[in-house]
Amino acid sequence: MTQDHATAGEGRFPPTRFSVIEAVQSPDGAERQRALETLCAAYWKPVYKYVRLRWNRTAPDAQDLTQGFFAELLERELLKRFDPAKSRLRTYLRLCADSFVMNEDKAARRQKRGGKLPHLALDFTAAEEELGSATVDPASLASAESVEEFFEKEWVRSLFALAVEDLRKLCLANERERTFHLFEAYDLQDDDQVSYERLASEFGIAITDVTNALAWARREFRKIALERLREICGSDEEFQREAKAAFGWESP
Amino acid sequence: MRFLSDKALTRLRDGAELPDLAGTRYRLLGQVARGGMGVVYAAQDETLQRRVALKVLEVPGEESDLANRLIREARVLALLEHPGIVPVHDVGTLADGRVFYTMKFVEGRRLDQYIASVASVPDRLRVFLRICDAVAFAHDRAVLHRDLKPANVMVGPFGEVLVMDWGLAKILAREDNSAVADDGEAEATFLQTETAPAPGDSPTRISAITGHGTIMGTPGYMSPEQARGEVQALDARSDIFSLGAMLRFLVTKDSGVSPAAVTRPDRSLEAICSKATSSDPAQRYQTVQQLALDLSRYLDGLAVAAHRESLLEKSLRFYRRYRFFILLILAYLVMRMLLLIFLKR
Numbered sequence: 101m102t103q104d105h106a107t108a109g110e111g112r113f114p115p116t117r118f119s120v121i122e123a124v125q126s127p128d129g130a131e132r133q134r135a136l137e138t139l140c141a142a143y144w145k146p147v148y149k150y151v152r153l154r155w156n157r158t159a160p161d162a163q164d165l166t167q168g169f170f171a172e173l174l175e176r177e178l179l180k181r182f183d184p185a186k187s188r189l190r191t192y193l194r195l196c197a198d199s200f201v202m203n204e205d206k207a208a209r210r211q212k213r214g215g216k217l218p219h220l221a222l223d224f225t226a227a228e229e230e231l232g233s234a235t236v237d238p239a240s241l242a243s244a245e246s247v248e249e250f251f252e253k254e255w256v257r258s259l260f261a262l263a264v265e266d267l268r269k270l271c272l273a274n275e276r277e278r279t280f281h282l283f284e285a286y287d288l289q290d291d292d293q294v295s296y297e298r299l300a301s302e303f304g305i306a307i308t309d310v311t312n313a314l315a316w317a318r319r320e321f322r323k324i325a326l327e328r329l330r331e332i333c334g335s336d337e338e339f340q341r342e343a344k345a346a347f348g349w350e351s352p
Numbered sequence: 353m354r355f356l357s358d359k360a361l362t363r364l365r366d367g368a369e370l371p372d373l374a375g376t377r378y379r380l381l382g383q384v385a386r387g388g389m390g391v392v393y394a395a396q397d398e399t400l401q402r403r404v405a406l407k408v409l410e411v412p413g414e415e416s417d418l419a420n421r422l423i424r425e426a427r428v429l430a431l432l433e434h435p436g437i438v439p440v441h442d443v444g445t446l447a448d449g450r451v452f453y454t455m456k457f458v459e460g461r462r463l464d465q466y467i468a469s470v471a472s473v474p475d476r477l478r479v480f481l482r483i484c485d486a487v488a489f490a491h492d493r494a495v496l497h498r499d500l501k502p503a504n505v506m507v508g509p510f511g512e513v514l515v516m517d518w519g520l521a522k523i524l525a526r527e528d529n530s531a532v533a534d535d536g537e538a539e540a541t542f543l544q545t546e547t548a549p550a551p552g553d554s555p556t557r558i559s560a561i562t563g564h565g566t567i568m569g570t571p572g573y574m575s576p577e578q579a580r581g582e583v584q585a586l587d588a589r590s591d592i593f594s595l596g597a598m599l600r601f602l603v604t605k606d607s608g609v610s611p612a613a614v615t616r617p618d619r620s621l622e623a624i625c626s627k628a629t630s631s632d633p634a635q636r637y638q639t640v641q642q643l644a645l646d647l648s649r650y651l652d653g654l655a656v657a658a659h660r661e662s663l664l665e666k667s668l669r670f671y672r673r674y675r676f677f678i679l680l681i682l683a684y685l686v687m688r689m690l691l692l693i694f695l696k697r
Binding site for chain 1: 353354355356357358359360361363364365367368369370372374386391410411412416417418447448449
């Protein structure tokens, strides 16, 4: 199973109060595994791209480090040390990644770990393609602010991409494929010329139908993204803060 | 999994931000303002055919601290039926799970923007007295505003003055007031999120947990006891401090129309500001009515309680108050003297 498919399941969404921070410490192995998958789904791409650009590592090296980082997260129970009152989870993970990369020359340790822990199936090819299509200059990640900004942006991209995938599955399960296609055409494409009128004409439906379909899709997208976000936050306060950051609601 | 471009991220954010008004009587018109608690939109009430302001949280959930606070704000507004306080119409939860309430759509300008066009200090003071009326009414209903500042006052096109943003209001314990409980304010752990400073506004709100409670308010306008997070110790005098800070802003802020018109306030006015903003609550005006009375006396050219005048100041004030009669008598005396001199020749 790749992490792209490590979603909450077809048409099923996690309970509102499920949190990976708690679940990763659960005595239940299956629960712990699910928590790690949830965490990986949201963070592996940001971590991978971060290691590639911020630490200027080659693709194979960054892949190894990303795998190693999530394995270490579980092995050393790093999430137990996370305190939502002190920082955001994503900042904590980024700092953990920094620390991990700095110690990456301890190859023996990585080899030992590799034998014991599950290898995560991550789609690094897709991540490389995404990096190729982006125009990020590694030199622009010199300051702490720019690093934080980059990591946040990639984290939002990852979160939203997972939510879009969940939405697609939801539409499929509810026989609303056309709704998803409309959403895809209007909200996910870079085409500036797209309009409700044009979509109505292309799909052979009334403009009000386009309006209603998009309103439904956006509402569901928002709900799904927030549920996913709630999963990876340690507290309600952190969830509120991260929701504002993810959706750009933070005061300028 | 699909790669989302920066443009797609922006579109998704924009699309997800708008409140879902499906199933309500409201139609969205546009965003008006964004604050620490949520976003205010202009909306059309399709049933009553009127424009309303719709305040909605950004994040869904009826159980969160912010949701509780927004609902409480609506209930506080419902409790305060006064011409100087914006009336609430409706409260509820939208289809997208976000808590909202609607209130009167106030057309006008914020006080800090309004005074840019009002050069006369007495005119500004008359506006201030109307703010005092609204705050005094709230205090009478055992409600503290806790975030009084020019940006939270609107002045309408017909001169109506409305005190807005009761999101930080505190209901004081009172035996005969059970309409709105204060939900254990002293134990609050809610962190007020930062609010963007508007042009000409004071710096953003700050927040921190203290041993007593949560610090909420605006630096420069919140009382020292509020800044220390002494939630239990807050009473009407805390709002009086904020009113004093607003008064100082009103009498010292230059007007865009005539920058030279507003200068350093005279001693009586300065004394009123200083008394209202004393760091010791016991040294402040004890009620808003006392502050308003002193200010009214100042406007009428009478002695104010906040300032003990010297003989010269008393004479000058007497002269200013009765200038017309004094000049009339002087003119009469001069004429009389000239007449006598003329007759002696």
